Amino acid sequence: MEWPELRQRRPPKLVADRTAARLRAGHSLTVTETGLAFLQDARRGGDESRPLDWILEVHHPLGSGEAVIPDALLYYRTREDGGSMLRAFVEVDRATMGPERLAAKLTSYARLHDYIPAPIPGRPRPAAGQQFLEEDWRRHYPLFPRLLFVLDGTGPAGIETRIRALRAAASDRALSGFLRNVPVLAAPLVDLLRGGPSAPVWLPVQHPDRRVPWGQSR
Template sequence: MSTAIASGIAVGSRPDGLPRLAQELLPVLYQHRLLTADQLTRLLRPTATTTRYVRHQLQVLRSHGLTEATARRHNAAGELLWYVTPLGAETIEAGRELPARSYRITNQAAASALQEHTLAINNTALAFVEHARRLGDECGPLSWDMEPAHRVRDGNARHGDEAWLTPDAVLHYVRTIGDERTLLTFLIEVDRSTMTIARLAAKLHAYARYATYIPQPSPAAKGRPSAAGGLVQEAWRERYAAFPRILLVLTGAPSRTLRHRAADLRALAAADPRIARAATQLQVGVTSLELLQAHGPFAPIFTPVLGDTAPTDVLLHPAETADPL
């Protein structure tokens, strides 16, 4: 008898007898790794005035062995951070309602120093969700993926991670204006002012590499027709209709410090030959998490990392007025 069945949960199906909210919580936790009750309430029950009902449903899931919680580090109030257990992940994966994730959060990872970074990524995406509701756009609790890997070179790199680009998140957003609907995709990097600007600029270098990376056929595949009918094309075209906009979201420091970090990042990007060669394909904007939460992505709160410094909205088109970073 499987652990799931022994616990009274049929793997691959909605857990019988669980309230609807409990069923909704599980895939969100699975996809976004680590969330607070407040974040989950804002995602799934935005009109609620307290987190009490969400916390109760999380405890119900915990009683079935599907979720677990850990204390938030450096938080005097003892706030809990929630994540799915191996049984919870198995239940979601067997149901095939979401793509299976290669990464599963462990008890050790949930309690580690990665907590705040994960929460900041989810707060960034949550800002998009909340403003989408106000604007009548579409961006929901499952509209972003955490750290999907993108190959940026062939073969084995001397150091394994050199062959891969891993954005903090890829977020999908449907903008609706009248009868016109536009699917927008964003590659998001969140910086809590804990990494050097040189390292952040190196991430942009990796994006420039990805924008121009054309996979080479393996020796065994040479001479055979390709899936694209022999057309050589960049790897990103297999994944995206257009190269996504890149958003750098800064937090964790006073606004003056964040402005200086943004200016330093622009300077390093301007001096990078690879970024310069890919500049026509890259649209990169930088803002702060605080501005994004307060004003939303379609306010002119982004500073372009490449080219003109005129503030823009998330579409990275120049705007006339702004409250720039």
């Protein structure tokens, strides 16, 4: 199995504010609960996903000090199709941010999808006929990982509001290329825990009236 040569986020500084600490602890527990759901689902279905295949907060640079840092990066090998390797960026939302701010993450991942690092000063540029610079993510993944939003911390009405916000963001024509190449799915945590991540509990942001398994073909 290949591992991304990406640096992980430094451990956060001690949080003095008790409310912020409680929110972060709740978020960490939900991220862990989500990872365990994938681990248990793999064992039930004869697939392969181990604890170290759930990697927290991997840093993906965007240049100028900006970065995309998913809550988790998932590696998951299915027993079907000769053992296909699936990868996913996982974003866990506990309703601690507004729906619009959550939906704005689509734009961040679209930027990562298109991000090409600037040439390193002093390093010669590709000569005519040689390969041009390519997107940074291609150094780590053969395909851009799926993007999974796991929604919790609110009732059905709040989850519906967040799905509508994701759907509205997905209608932006500037994201059409990204969404054409990368599956973006959302699921309530309660459904994911009840049926398992491999069940058809995921809503494609472009077609929220459908429910599909997260590992569906692109």
